[in-house]
Amino acid sequence: MYNLDNNTILEIKNLCMSFGGLKAVNDLSFDIRKNEIVGLIGPNGAGKTTVFNCITQFYQDKEGTILFRNKEDEIVNLNEVHVSHVINEGLVRTFQNVELVSDLPIIDNLLIGAHSLYKTGIVSHVLHTKKSKQEEIFFREKADEILEFMGIKAIKEQLAGGQPYGILKKIGIARTLMSNPRLIILDEPAAGLNEQETNELSDLIISIKDNYKCSILLVEHDMGFVMQVCDRICAISFGKFLAMDTPEKIKSNPIVQEAYLGKDDD
Amino acid sequence: MKTKILNTISLFFKPIIKVLKMYKNKLEKSMHQRFVLFGILLALVPLLSNLDIIRYSTVSLVAYIVIFTIVALGLNILLGFSGLMSLGTAGFVGFGAYGVVYFSSLGLPYEISILATLIISSIIGLFIGLFSLKVEGVYLAISTLAVGEIFSQIFRRVTWFTNAFGGVHYKYPLLFGVVQLNRNTTFILLVIMMVLMMFVMYNLTNSKTGRALMAMSRSNSSAQAMGVSISKYRLLAFLIATLYATIGGILYASFYRYVQPLDWNLMLTLLILAMVVVGGIKSIFGTFIGVFVIYGVPSLWLEELFSSINGVAYIFSGVLIIVVIMYYPYGFIYVIQDTKKLYHKFKNGIENRKNKKKNKVENNV
Numbered sequence: 001m002y003n004l005d006n007n008t009i010l011e012i013k014n015l016c017m018s019f020g021g022l023k024a025v026n027d028l029s030f031d032i033r034k035n036e037i038v039g040l041i042g043p044n045g046a047g048k049t050t051v052f053n054c055i056t057q058f059y060q061d062k063e064g065t066i067l068f069r070n071k072e073d074e075i076v077n078l079n080e081v082h083v084s085h086v087i088n089e090g091l092v093r094t095f096q097n098v099e100l101v102s103d104l105p106i107i108d109n110l111l112i113g114a115h116s117l118y119k120t121g122i123v124s125h126v127l128h129t130k131k132s133k134q135e136e137i138f139f140r141e142k143a144d145e146i147l148e149f150m151g152i153k154a155i156k157e158q159l160a161g162g163q164p165y166g167i168l169k170k171i172g173i174a175r176t177l178m179s180n181p182r183l184i185i186l187d188e189p190a191a192g193l194n195e196q197e198t199n200e201l202s203d204l205i206i207s208i209k210d211n212y213k214c215s216i217l218l219v220e221h222d223m224g225f226v227m228q229v230c231d232r233i234c235a236i237s238f239g240k241f242l243a244m245d246t247p248e249k250i251k252s253n254p255i256v257q258e259a260y261l262g263k264d265d266d
Numbered sequence: 267m268k269t270k271i272l273n274t275i276s277l278f279f280k281p282i283i284k285v286l287k288m289y290k291n292k293l294e295k296s297m298h299q300r301f302v303l304f305g306i307l308l309a310l311v312p313l314l315s316n317l318d319i320i321r322y323s324t325v326s327l328v329a330y331i332v333i334f335t336i337v338a339l340g341l342n343i344l345l346g347f348s349g350l351m352s353l354g355t356a357g358f359v360g361f362g363a364y365g366v367v368y369f370s371s372l373g374l375p376y377e378i379s380i381l382a383t384l385i386i387s388s389i390i391g392l393f394i395g396l397f398s399l400k401v402e403g404v405y406l407a408i409s410t411l412a413v414g415e416i417f418s419q420i421f422r423r424v425t426w427f428t429n430a431f432g433g434v435h436y437k438y439p440l441l442f443g444v445v446q447l448n449r450n451t452t453f454i455l456l457v458i459m460m461v462l463m464m465f466v467m468y469n470l471t472n473s474k475t476g477r478a479l480m481a482m483s484r485s486n487s488s489a490q491a492m493g494v495s496i497s498k499y500r501l502l503a504f505l506i507a508t509l510y511a512t513i514g515g516i517l518y519a520s521f522y523r524y525v526q527p528l529d530w531n532l533m534l535t536l537l538i539l540a541m542v543v544v545g546g547i548k549s550i551f552g553t554f555i556g557v558f559v560i561y562g563v564p565s566l567w568l569e570e571l572f573s574s575i576n577g578v579a580y581i582f583s584g585v586l587i588i589v590v591i592m593y594y595p596y597g598f599i600y601v602i603q604d605t606k607k608l609y610h611k612f613k614n615g616i617e618n619r620k621n622k623k624k625n626k627v628e629n630n631v
Contacts, residue, residue, distance in 0.1 A: 056491060087493040099488035101480045103548075111474070112481045116493030118474045122502070125473035126466050132473065175492070 002067050002075040007033050009183055009215050010055070010091075015064035017047075017054050017239075024050040025062075026239040032183065037209055037216045039230035041223070041250075043260060047239040048219040049096070052185055055217075056093050057083040071182060087116050090182035094172040096191065102161025106152065106171055109160050110143040113178030143178060149211065150174045150204070166197040173204070177212060184208070186218040190225045198222060202229045227251065235259065297468055297550075304551075305461035308332065312450035325453060327565055329521050331557050332456045333514050336463045338541040338553045340510020345539075346547040347471055348503035349483025350398060351407040355511050355538050357417025360530030361387050362515020367434045367525060368427055376439040380516055384509060391508025395501035414535055421527035433526035436519050449521075456517050463510060464550050470506070471548070479503060537561070544590045546597025555598050559586065 004011055010032040017025040024047045032038045040048050053059050055066055057078060066078040070089040081089060092113070100109050117139070120132040147153040150170050155163075160171060169189060176184050189205070190198045202225055209216055220226050226233060227247040235242040235250060237259040243250060250256055311328050314320045337359055344350050365383030370376065394413055398406050421428045428434060438447045439455070447455060470476055478499050481489040486496055519525050537560060545556020564582050594600050 084490045084493055084495045093491050095488055099485040101484050112477045112492050115478055122475055126469050128469045
């Protein structure tokens with residue numbers, strides 16, 4: 001029904017989203033390829049988070065198409081998918097302010113990420129059947145693996161609440177990995193981290209891409225971080241597409257420079 | 267000679283202690299076994315009364331605690347795990363009590379009456395759940411308050427269902443049309459139901475469902491992004507709370523065999539809420555402790571001590587809620603943990619002192 005280039009995992013075409021009279025996203029188009037890290041940058045209020053919320057279907061009244069190659073290699077228009085089913089297609093996101101369950105242990109927070117993968121129903125949970133127990137053990141082992149990969153397995157039984165911000169961000173990312181995603185969307189992953197944590201995070205994000213064979217789309221204000229991590233960068237301003245290219249070319253792009261620094265008057 | 271006798275006695279006791287110790291380890295592992303053990307201990311209460319160790323009336327007091335533990339567990343799932351508020355709990359308890367009496371009066375057997383009551387109340391519960399999709403927080407509390415009030419008016423006015431102020435009488439249940447229960451066996455039925463409901467709550471809240479409810483209560487959007495359907499789990503939370511309350515009501519009618527309309531008011535709802543908050547949000551045994559503290563302690567001891575003052579129970583629970591919220595915002599159950607910590611500290615302190623003395627003596631030598 002829909003066509004998508006073989007190498008493309010997500011394609012946004014002519015996306016428009018307005019709040020009242022304000023056009024937050026205006027005729028935006030870009031794509032993400034398989035096994036690629038794409039950064040979405042723009043000055044404050046450029047509409048980056050709005051784009052995220054449109055892709056993950058938190059906003060309803062939008063125009064344009066968002067085509068996605070899902071886990072079964074079928075091409076779906078995400079606009080036809082309910083917000084809580086987006087994760088089933090293989091697209092998962094984090095939040096700017098993490099949004100974990102603070103009174104659950106870290107490992108249980110990861111298990112929330114596997115919510116959509118559980119096959120047993122509520123009745124077998126209540127009856128504590130063998131199948132439901134095995135399933136629980138299976139996902140706990142999987143969570144163990146991911147926590148080990150993220151380097152926080154030692155504290156898995158501690159509550160998520162009260163952990164330092166860097167750890168919380170890691171848990172947020174680890175939680176997305178539980179659902180076997182094809183594309184992870186990270187909303188300001190480096191915000192609030194110190195320099196060392198940011199460097200650690202950039203290595204981690206690259207190794208996630210390689211180890212879990214997925215693509216990553218991220219919004220970030222820390223330009224050093226974005227340039228270091230991303231394969232390609234999409235720059236937007238006032239909801240409009242400016243340029244999409246490799247970090248070096250984006251850096252020297254006059255239109256992007258103008259959006260960030262302003263126009264020369266002479 | 268004496269030591270020989272003591273040795274043989276200790277030889278005899280050693281295996282018993284060993285078994286007890288083994289069982290203790292197991293108990294620490296499995297909550298299920300704790301629930302069962304707790305149930306067995308509670309089921310001994312009527313026996314104590316038969317042996318004249320406790321008063322006859324105490325049994326019905328404990329029955330009240332058991333019944334309202336079930337109700338409070340339901341509210342605990344709703345409030346503690348899914349973070350939703352309901353002020354219509356007492357209405358559903360009343361509906362359960364009246365429902366089972368009404369269906370039995372139509373000539374239906376006990377089990378079928380229970381089933382019919384549960385089905386109707388769960389439909390009403392689902393309806394409120396649907397309503398909860400549209401309203402949040404305080405507004406949800408106010409609208410469920412209205413539902414409770416509607417129930418309370420129905421109990422007073424709809425004569426064919428509740429016999430208005432005359433109340434309705436019931437009899438001890440006849441199980442499967444064969445086993446006629448009496449006061450003591452009905453009490454055991456209550457305890458079995460309570461243990462069962464504890465099982466259900468424990469299994470449910472330690473599964474994907476419990477985690478989904480908690481994710482939903484902390485952040486709707488984060489839960490949705492993880493694939494949790496808000497509408498499904500809100501409905502589920504209300505359904506569970508409704509079923510727990512209704513089962514409590516059914517057991518109330520079965521044990522006390524008399525239902526009257528004035529009991530199921532906002533006051534009762536608030537007391538149940540207090541039981542959950544005082545006992546411990548999200549804690550199963552904490553809920554029991556909450557019911558015991560809010561209802562059991564005043565009626566067991568305080569009312570006799572202060573018989574000249576009316577309503578001392580309410581004063582007591584009011585003061586208690588303030589104290590608990592100030593010092594134990596997560597519930598009374600944490601008092602136990604703190605006592606344990608204190609005990610260990612004390613124990614370590616004594617050992618340290620002993621060691622110091624030893625060191626001193628050795629140094630002196």
